[in-house]
Amino acid sequence: MIDSGQCDRAGRRVTLRPVDDDNWRAVADIAPRDDQRTFVPALAARYLVLTMRSDVWTSLAVHADETVVGHVMWGVDDDGSRWIGGMVIDAAEQDRGVGRAAVKTLTDWLAKAGQPIRLSYHPDNTSAAALYTSLGFHPTGAMEDDELIAELTPAPPR
Numbered sequence: 001m002i003d004s005g006q007c008d009r010a011g012r013r014v015t016l017r018p019v020d021d022d023n024w025r026a027v028a029d030i031a032p033r034d035d036q037r038t039f040v041p042a043l044a045a046r047y048l049v050l051t052m053r054s055d056v057w058t059s060l061a062v063h064a065d066e067t068v069v070g071h072v073m074w075g076v077d078d079d080g081s082r083w084i085g086g087m088v089i090d091a092a093e094q095d096r097g098v099g100r101a102a103v104k105t106l107t108d109w110l111a112k113a114g115q116p117i118r119l120s121y122h123p124d125n126t127s128a129a130a131l132y133t134s135l136g137f138h139p140t141g142a143m144e145d146d147e148l149i150a151e152l153t154p155a156p157p158r
Protein backbone atom coordinates (compact mmCIF):
# COMPACT_ATOMS: atom_id res chain seq x y z
CA MET A 1 0.00 0.00 0.00
CA ILE A 2 1.20 3.51 -0.84
CA ASP A 3 0.01 5.96 1.79
CA SER A 4 1.42 9.46 2.13
CA GLY A 5 -1.26 10.65 4.54
CA GLN A 6 -3.46 12.33 1.92
CA CYS A 7 -7.21 12.66 2.50
CA ASP A 8 -10.11 13.76 0.30
CA ARG A 9 -12.31 16.69 1.27
CA ALA A 10 -14.57 14.40 3.34
CA GLY A 11 -11.59 13.24 5.37
CA ARG A 12 -11.35 9.80 3.82
CA ARG A 13 -7.77 8.48 3.69
CA VAL A 14 -6.69 8.08 0.08
CA THR A 15 -4.28 5.20 -0.57
CA LEU A 16 -2.95 3.35 -3.60
CA ARG A 17 -3.08 -0.41 -3.40
CA PRO A 18 -2.11 -3.33 -5.62
CA VAL A 19 -4.88 -4.72 -7.80
CA ASP A 20 -5.60 -8.05 -6.13
CA ASP A 21 -8.17 -10.82 -5.77
CA ASP A 22 -10.36 -8.64 -3.54
CA ASN A 23 -10.50 -5.36 -5.46
CA TRP A 24 -9.98 -6.14 -9.15
CA ARG A 25 -13.67 -6.26 -10.04
CA ALA A 26 -14.32 -2.86 -8.49
CA VAL A 27 -11.25 -1.41 -10.23
CA ALA A 28 -12.38 -2.83 -13.59
CA ASP A 29 -15.79 -1.17 -13.15
CA ILE A 30 -14.34 2.34 -12.56
CA ALA A 31 -15.93 4.61 -15.18
CA PRO A 32 -15.45 8.28 -16.08
CA ARG A 33 -18.31 10.65 -16.90
CA ASP A 34 -19.72 10.15 -20.41
CA ASP A 35 -18.28 13.49 -21.57
CA GLN A 36 -14.80 12.39 -20.44
CA ARG A 37 -14.76 9.35 -22.70
CA THR A 38 -12.99 11.34 -25.41
CA PHE A 39 -9.98 11.44 -23.06
CA VAL A 40 -10.03 8.02 -21.39
CA PRO A 41 -11.62 4.60 -22.00
CA ALA A 42 -15.19 3.92 -20.87
CA LEU A 43 -13.97 1.54 -18.18
CA ALA A 44 -10.72 1.13 -16.25
CA ALA A 45 -10.89 -2.53 -17.31
CA ARG A 46 -9.07 -1.41 -20.48
CA TYR A 47 -6.12 -0.28 -18.36
CA LEU A 48 -6.08 -3.55 -16.44
CA VAL A 49 -5.77 -5.47 -19.70
CA LEU A 50 -3.02 -3.10 -20.84
CA THR A 51 -1.00 -3.55 -17.66
CA MET A 52 -1.43 -7.34 -17.80
CA ARG A 53 -0.04 -7.30 -21.34
CA SER A 54 2.75 -4.79 -20.62
CA ASP A 55 6.17 -5.08 -19.00
CA VAL A 56 6.19 -1.32 -18.40
CA TRP A 57 2.99 -0.37 -16.62
CA THR A 58 1.69 -1.32 -13.19
CA SER A 59 -1.94 -0.66 -12.25
CA LEU A 60 -2.93 0.54 -8.79
CA ALA A 61 -6.34 0.80 -7.17
CA VAL A 62 -7.24 4.18 -5.68
CA HIS A 63 -8.99 3.65 -2.36
CA ALA A 64 -10.82 6.22 -0.23
CA ASP A 65 -10.80 4.47 3.12
CA GLU A 66 -11.91 0.96 2.04
CA THR A 67 -13.90 2.02 -1.05
CA VAL A 68 -12.36 1.59 -4.51
CA VAL A 69 -12.79 4.98 -6.21
CA GLY A 70 -10.30 5.00 -9.07
CA HIS A 71 -7.43 3.59 -11.09
CA VAL A 72 -3.94 4.89 -11.81
CA MET A 73 -0.84 3.26 -13.27
CA TRP A 74 2.87 3.98 -13.23
CA GLY A 75 5.88 2.90 -15.25
CA VAL A 76 9.60 3.45 -15.86
CA ASP A 77 10.88 4.67 -19.24
CA ASP A 78 14.19 3.64 -20.82
CA ASP A 79 15.81 6.87 -19.59
CA GLY A 80 14.77 6.16 -15.99
CA SER A 81 11.99 8.75 -15.93
CA ARG A 82 8.84 7.70 -14.14
CA TRP A 83 5.46 7.92 -15.90
CA ILE A 84 1.94 8.23 -14.59
CA GLY A 85 -1.00 7.10 -16.74
CA GLY A 86 -4.51 5.71 -16.62
CA MET A 87 -5.72 8.22 -14.04
CA VAL A 88 -9.48 7.84 -13.69
CA ILE A 89 -11.67 8.66 -10.73
CA ASP A 90 -15.14 7.11 -10.91
CA ALA A 91 -17.76 9.63 -12.07
CA ALA A 92 -19.67 9.37 -8.78
CA GLU A 93 -16.50 10.13 -6.79
CA GLN A 94 -15.17 13.12 -8.73
CA ASP A 95 -14.82 16.67 -7.37
CA ARG A 96 -14.26 15.40 -3.83
CA GLY A 97 -10.51 15.82 -3.69
CA VAL A 98 -9.71 12.17 -4.46
CA GLY A 99 -7.85 12.82 -7.72
CA ARG A 100 -5.61 15.43 -6.13
CA ALA A 101 -4.84 13.15 -3.19
CA ALA A 102 -4.13 10.18 -5.47
CA VAL A 103 -1.75 12.04 -7.81
CA LYS A 104 0.04 13.66 -4.85
CA THR A 105 0.45 10.26 -3.19
CA LEU A 106 1.87 8.70 -6.35
CA THR A 107 4.21 11.61 -7.17
CA ASP A 108 5.56 11.67 -3.59
CA TRP A 109 6.29 7.94 -3.87
CA LEU A 110 7.78 8.08 -7.38
CA ALA A 111 9.90 11.14 -6.48
CA LYS A 112 11.96 9.00 -4.11
CA ALA A 113 13.76 7.65 -7.19
CA GLY A 114 15.05 11.18 -7.92
CA GLN A 115 14.01 10.95 -11.57
CA PRO A 116 11.67 13.23 -13.57
CA ILE A 117 8.01 12.24 -13.42
CA ARG A 118 6.07 12.58 -16.66
CA LEU A 119 2.50 12.21 -17.81
CA SER A 120 0.40 13.31 -20.76
CA TYR A 121 -3.02 14.81 -21.19
CA HIS A 122 -5.19 16.07 -24.03
CA PRO A 123 -5.03 19.87 -24.44
CA ASP A 124 -8.83 20.06 -24.09
CA ASN A 125 -8.79 18.15 -20.78
CA THR A 126 -8.96 21.26 -18.62
CA SER A 127 -9.69 19.39 -15.35
CA ALA A 128 -6.61 17.22 -15.73
CA ALA A 129 -4.48 20.18 -16.84
CA ALA A 130 -5.55 22.23 -13.80
CA LEU A 131 -4.90 19.34 -11.43
CA TYR A 132 -1.44 18.50 -12.78
CA THR A 133 -0.36 22.15 -13.08
CA SER A 134 -1.38 22.84 -9.49
CA LEU A 135 0.83 19.94 -8.37
CA GLY A 136 3.87 21.38 -10.16
CA PHE A 137 3.79 19.63 -13.56
CA HIS A 138 4.76 21.84 -16.49
CA PRO A 139 4.37 21.12 -20.21
CA THR A 140 7.67 20.11 -21.82
CA GLY A 141 6.63 21.22 -25.31
CA ALA A 142 6.72 17.59 -26.50
CA MET A 143 3.62 15.70 -27.60
CA GLU A 144 2.71 12.00 -27.46
CA ASP A 145 0.09 11.26 -30.09
CA ASP A 146 -2.34 14.15 -29.56
CA GLU A 147 -1.45 14.72 -25.88
CA LEU A 148 0.82 17.25 -24.19
CA ILE A 149 3.68 15.76 -22.17
CA ALA A 150 4.18 17.42 -18.78
CA GLU A 151 6.96 16.87 -16.29
CA LEU A 152 7.56 17.26 -12.57
CA THR A 153 11.18 17.50 -11.49
CA PRO A 154 11.67 16.21 -7.96
CA ALA A 155 13.49 18.50 -5.55
CA PRO A 156 17.00 17.23 -4.80
CA PRO A 157 17.28 15.46 -1.43
CA ARG A 158 18.41 17.73 1.43
Ligand SMILES: CC(C)(COP(=O)(O)OP(=O)(O)OC[C@H]1O[C@@H](n2cnc3c(N)ncnc32)[C@H](O)[C@@H]1OP(=O)(O)O)[C@@H](O)C(=O)NCCC(=O)NCCS
Pocket: 032, 033, 036, 039, 040, 087, 088, 089, 090, 093, 094, 095, 096, 097, 098, 099, 100, 101, 120, 121, 122, 125, 126, 127, 128, 130, 131, 134
Ligand atom coordinates in the same frame (compact mmCIF):
# COMPACT_ATOMS: atom_id res chain seq x y z
C1 LIG B 1 -9.03 14.62 -13.76
C2 LIG B 1 -9.60 13.80 -12.58
C3 LIG B 1 -8.68 12.62 -12.33
C4 LIG B 1 -9.65 14.70 -11.33
O1 LIG B 1 -10.10 13.90 -10.26
P1 LIG B 1 -11.09 14.50 -9.13
O2 LIG B 1 -11.13 13.55 -8.00
O3 LIG B 1 -12.38 14.89 -9.73
O4 LIG B 1 -10.26 15.83 -8.75
P2 LIG B 1 -10.25 16.63 -7.38
O5 LIG B 1 -11.62 16.73 -6.81
O6 LIG B 1 -9.17 16.10 -6.52
O7 LIG B 1 -9.82 18.07 -7.91
C5 LIG B 1 -8.44 18.32 -8.17
C6 LIG B 1 -8.29 19.45 -9.14
O8 LIG B 1 -8.72 19.03 -10.43
C7 LIG B 1 -9.26 20.15 -11.12
N1 LIG B 1 -10.66 19.85 -11.38
C8 LIG B 1 -11.40 18.83 -10.91
N2 LIG B 1 -12.65 18.89 -11.43
C9 LIG B 1 -12.67 19.97 -12.23
C10 LIG B 1 -13.66 20.55 -13.07
N3 LIG B 1 -14.90 20.05 -13.18
N4 LIG B 1 -13.32 21.66 -13.78
C11 LIG B 1 -12.07 22.19 -13.69
N5 LIG B 1 -11.11 21.68 -12.90
C12 LIG B 1 -11.40 20.59 -12.20
C13 LIG B 1 -9.12 21.35 -10.22
O9 LIG B 1 -7.86 21.95 -10.49
C14 LIG B 1 -9.11 20.69 -8.84
O10 LIG B 1 -8.44 21.55 -7.95
P3 LIG B 1 -8.97 21.81 -6.45
O11 LIG B 1 -8.46 20.66 -5.64
O12 LIG B 1 -8.32 23.11 -6.09
O13 LIG B 1 -10.46 21.88 -6.51
C15 LIG B 1 -11.06 13.33 -12.87
O14 LIG B 1 -11.82 14.44 -13.29
C16 LIG B 1 -11.16 12.23 -13.89
O15 LIG B 1 -11.08 11.04 -13.56
N6 LIG B 1 -11.38 12.61 -15.18
C17 LIG B 1 -11.58 11.62 -16.23
C18 LIG B 1 -10.29 10.89 -16.59
C19 LIG B 1 -9.19 11.84 -16.99
O16 LIG B 1 -9.37 12.80 -17.71
N7 LIG B 1 -7.99 11.52 -16.49
C20 LIG B 1 -6.78 12.26 -16.78
C21 LIG B 1 -6.19 11.75 -18.02
S1 LIG B 1 -4.65 12.61 -18.36
